[in-house]
Amino acid sequence: MFVSEALKTNSLNHLEIGGCDAVELVEKYGTPLYVMDEGLIRKNCRIYKNSMDKYYNGNGMVLYASKAFSAMAIYKIVDSEGLGIDVVSGGELYTAYKAGFPMDKVYFHGNNKTIAEIELAIDKDVRRIVVDNLEELKNIDRIAGEKGKKACISFRIKPGIDAHTHDFVQTGQIDSKFGVALENGEALDIIKFASTLKNVSVVGVHCHIGSQIFDLAPFELAAKVMLEFISQIKNETGIVIEELNLGGGFGIKYIPAHDPIEYDSYIESVSKVVKGICEDKRIKLPFIVMEPGRSIVASAGITLYKVGAVKEIKNVRTYVSVDGGMADNPRYALYQSPYDAVLANRLNAPKENVITIAGKCCESGDILIKDINFPKVTAGDIIAVMATGAYNYSMSSNYNRIPRPPVVLVHEGKSRLIVKGEDYEDIIRNDIIPEDLG
Structure with a gap:
């Protein structure tokens, strides 16, 4: 059913990731919400490191390509797993430095x-x-x-x-x-x-x-x-x-x-x-x-959204709008990247509709998934888009002045916030009104 081994169905018929109920995560942190499974990230790191050690007799190094997802917590994880990192900007380098990542394992x-x-x-x-x-x-x-x-x-x-x-x-x-x-x-x-x-x-x-x-x-x-x-x-x-x-x-x-x-x-x-x-x-x-990069973190991540409007255009298409979109995942808009999704609060509901999951940005191209077989949904349902651990948070923006969502790390039934969600004060923090404007 799932494209990622990080995901399960629990006894409540809810989506579970890292031992945490997705519905409970939404209740605690809100939506949209990026969720990352620490256990799978660590497993993927070890697959690469062990393979490099095995096939090159230790004469090599695995670098995490951190443009996929850069945050101080992820640098801590990959460092503890024995990997180096690849950075592509001063911002990524500075983040790694502030996280205490050893600079002798950094490639710029x-x-x-x-x-x-x-x-x-x-x-x-x-x-x-x-x-x-x-x-x-x-x-x-x-x-x-x-x-x-x-x-x-x-x-x-x-x-x-x-x-x-x-x-x-x-x-x-x-x-x-x-x-x-x-x-x-x-x-x-x-x-x-x-x-x-x-x-x-x-x-x-x-x-x-x-x-x-x-x-x-x-x-x-x-x-x-x-x-x-x-x-x-x-x-x-x-x-x-x-x-x-x-x-x-x-x-x-x-x-x-x-x-x-x-x-x-x-x-x-x-x-x-x-x-x-x-x-x-x-x-x-x-x-x-x-x-x-992608292969270490992508499958370890999901994004949770709450359904708002459901718009059925007879004989054309059914649009299901969620409270996120291209601001938190621009990859479909950029290059029609395919994704899979599930109804996180009713996993076993029959898939009786073809829907298009649309975002809330003021753009006709703000689509997350086009024409997916899906259960019937109503306002308030929770949709999980899978394999969003790479190039989602890292490519997110404040388009339409939408705050970026938080990032939560889950492991063995516990959740920890690793990136705070933005609010409207964050949006205007760097705005300046010159005095001569009155």
Whole structure:
């Protein structure tokens, strides 16, 4: 029935997550409400870490790609599970720092890092700055020199691989805003230039081919291409690349039709390619880094909504409006991302209708799920949209001046607030009325 193992049906015929009754969570915290299952997050972290240790003999690190969901509590969890993190902004880096995350396990990505962000990364001694472009490289070298430091860097490489996913989440092809390309020689040129700089140390190369990928072949091909590039770098420049970051992008089950490969199988399969090419090319096995994000937290999260208006347009469509929408989950509006949902307060009610779950924003495109088989609903019912632990809170907004919902962490029947919900005072907190306006 459920797309996530985090969910169950309890004796009251209510949805249960992390041992907590969804209806009771709504009574305590209100709606909309993000709910995250701590147990499943930890389980997913361990799957990745154990697989990395097993297939690379401990010669690697798993990073949680925290753009999926960034909050101080999640950094505490992944740190306790032995993972590093990947951050893509000064805000994510600062959040991790304030959470006490060890900076020597932080990798800083991003295609347009500001001067202030580079300064913050160098000041905090992050483990690795992943360089995106020549301008950024020059800035890192200059700033590191001014601070009397030497920055350890890697380069984001576009390996030219079609990841068979949505155009908006493909990042490995040459026509992408991210990184430097192999096809036109710019990747090799920037590494050669970096080797002449005094304040940076070239340590690794990185690639990320896209997101929500269900096939093994693109990951295997990416590993092959990147290792061949590492061999080329050594042969042409003498530079030994010590670290290979293969990114993330592993698919998850959003709807019943999705059939993702077990994450352990991804790592095992790619490790065989990595070891084989290293042996063939006679290069030392590099330190391997992977960056799962969505696959650690997405299936561990749900969002709970309360039904308001039900609008049946005869022979057209039935709209069920909830008290959230694109402000707390913009992914359908952005790229028609599919989701599954259940009636959380009457799980076993027969599915006798086709409905469209709509949000409350003043946009016709504010849809959460279009044309889903669902029980008959009335105002006050509770709908749970599943697999919302990634890219929901992190992409939320105050569009229409709607406050962001709270985030609750559940585990073994207990719930704890980890992100406060906003109120109207939060909405106007930064507004200023100039005196001359009266």
